[in-house]
Amino acid sequence: MAQTRENWRSRSGFIIAAAGSAVGLGNIWRFPYVAGENGGGAFIAIYLGIVFTLGFSVFLAEQTIGRASKRSPIAAFRTLRGGAWPIVGFIGVLAAVVILPFYSVVGGWTFGFVWKSILTTTAEAGSFGNFISHGWLPILFHALFMSATVGIVIAGVNSGIERWCRILLPGLVVIMIVLIIRSITLSGAEKGLAFFLQPDFSKVTMATIQAALSQAFFSISVGMGVMITYGSYIARERSLPGDAACVIGLDSLFAILAGLIILPAVFAMGQNPSAGPVLTFVTLPKIFAEISGGTIFAILFFVILSVAALTSAISILEVVVAHLSDEHDFSRHKGTIATGIILFLAGIPAALSFGPWADVTLFGMTIFDLMDFFATKLLLPAGAIGMALFIGWVFWPTAADNLNRPDVSPPKWAPVWRWMCAIISPALILWVMIGGF
Numbered sequence: 001m002a003q004t005r006e007n008w009r010s011r012s013g014f015i016i017a018a019a020g021s022a023v024g025l026g027n028i029w030r031f032p033y034v035a036g037e038n039g040g041g042a043f044i045a046i047y048l049g050i051v052f053t054l055g056f057s058v059f060l061a062e063q064t065i066g067r068a069s070k071r072s073p074i075a076a077f078r079t080l081r082g083g084a085w086p087i088v089g090f091i092g093v094l095a096a097v098v099i100l101p102f103y104s105v106v107g108g109w110t111f112g113f114v115w116k117s118i119l120t121t122t123a124e125a126g127s128f129g130n131f132i133s134h135g136w137l138p139i140l141f142h143a144l145f146m147s148a149t150v151g152i153v154i155a156g157v158n159s160g161i162e163r164w165c166r167i168l169l170p171g172l173v174v175i176m177i178v179l180i181i182r183s184i185t186l187s188g189a190e191k192g193l194a195f196f197l198q199p200d201f202s203k204v205t206m207a208t209i210q211a212a213l214s215q216a217f218f219s220i221s222v223g224m225g226v227m228i229t230y231g232s233y234i235a236r237e238r239s240l241p242g243d244a245a246c247v248i249g250l251d252s253l254f255a256i257l258a259g260l261i262i263l264p265a266v267f268a269m270g271q272n273p274s275a276g277p278v279l280t281f282v283t284l285p286k287i288f289a290e291i292s293g294g295t296i297f298a299i300l301f302f303v304i305l306s307v308a309a310l311t312s313a314i315s316i317l318e319v320v321v322a323h324l325s326d327e328h329d330f331s332r333h334k335g336t337i338a339t340g341i342i343l344f345l346a347g348i349p350a351a352l353s354f355g356p357w358a359d360v361t362l363f364g365m366t367i368f369d370l371m372d373f374f375a376t377k378l379l380l381p382a383g384a385i386g387m388a389l390f391i392g393w394v395f396w397p398t399a400a401d402n403l404n405r406p407d408v409s410p411p412k413w414a415p416v417w418r419w420m421c422a423i424i425s426p427a428l429i430l431w432v433m434i435g436g437f
């Protein structure tokens with residue numbers, strides 16, 4: 001039998017931990033360049049529209065499944081309905097198992113860059129490429145990152161996850177504000193601000209909307225069962241929609257703050273904003289090398305990237321650990337250590353994908369890209385579709401009664417939520433999935 005379940009200790013426990021999960025590499029590393037490539041303010045407006053409607057509906061679906069069942073993803077579906085539905089939970093756990101290894105590799109890079117920024121007075125151009133292709137060095141930092149993740153999750157829901165997110169997230173805000181001030185006071189920064197914030201609707205195409213949708217769902221951590229797992233620790237007295245809106249609001253705020261750090265600096269230093277994925281890891285170190293006080297800002301920047309990655313990684317690990325504890329009677333201690341070791345080993349081929357194993361490809365993708373593709377383009381959307389359909393067609397109308405405290409009637413907009421889950425969100429996610437091929 002499963003051990004007694006912890007609940008979040010404080011009222012804001014879920015919000016803090018779920019925001020920690022949502023705010024990750026997706027916000028800081030990905031959002032600014034995707035927004036930059038897709039019409040700046042126009043993209044941001046579309047993104048916000050999507051995340052607060054479709055994103056909100058799927059987020060709330062996951063949260064409801066978790067709180068109503070008080071179980072981890074697979075057990076949750078078995079408890080609430082059974083039949084073939086636990087497969088949806090299985091897709092989520094599988095996604096966690098595939099994502100954590102390569103997410104931890106990138107988390108390791110962020111650790112490595114903090115270390116590099118401390119050691120080198122000027123972050124030399126090209127040093128990033130040297131680092132990730134080095135061979136054993138990225139594996140060492142991947143091990144460190146995974147160990148930190150394990151260290152937090154092993155301490156439990158309250159003393160580990162809730163406590164650390166409560167320390168790390170506010171720290172993130174403070175450092176980000178320092179960095180924004182530095183970035184927007186560089187001369188020429190206004191061009192970057194305009195690029196990031198001024199809407200350019202001429203750049204908006206169907207592809208833009210697809211990009212916004214896929215960014216939105218990844219960024220709020222839906223599809224994997226993180227919100228089922230974290231939702232299972234929410235007490236009955238809480239109402240869910242308010243918490244969901246807070247988490248999504250915080251996640252969007254951090255994405256915009258990240259853009260305010262990165263794009264003004266990129267423009268001020270005459271760099272290319274459409275550099276894509278290398279924007280954070282290659283372009284920024286070059287910029288830090290040139291501005292006064294660059295070393296300290298480089299350290300601060302890679303610290304925020306590390307922290308954001310870490311609070312997301314713990315939520316991914318928690319999905320697996322909660323599953324092992326609910327379904328296979330593992331203690332938290334044993335489950336966390338075993339999962340950490342296995343997923344560390346699974347990440348080694350991904351870590352080598354940028355160096356010695358760069359030529360090892362399947363379907364034209366490296367091992368890293370393949371894991372990323374399989375999990376984020378296939379498993380996460382499939383999981384999100386399953387969870388939304390479950391609320392819309394199977395767990396309705398009970399789902400509505402589970403949104404608020406047992407003695408409070410469902411909100412008036414609950415039927416709108418139902419149809420978002422039943423038809424609109426699944427159809428649009430499917431459209432994005434097809435676009436991914």
Ligand code: PHE
Nearest residue numbers: 022024025026027218219221
């Ligand atoms: N939301 C995280 C990010 O922005 C990634 C993530 C996805 C974490 C799914 C957990 C589950 O980086």
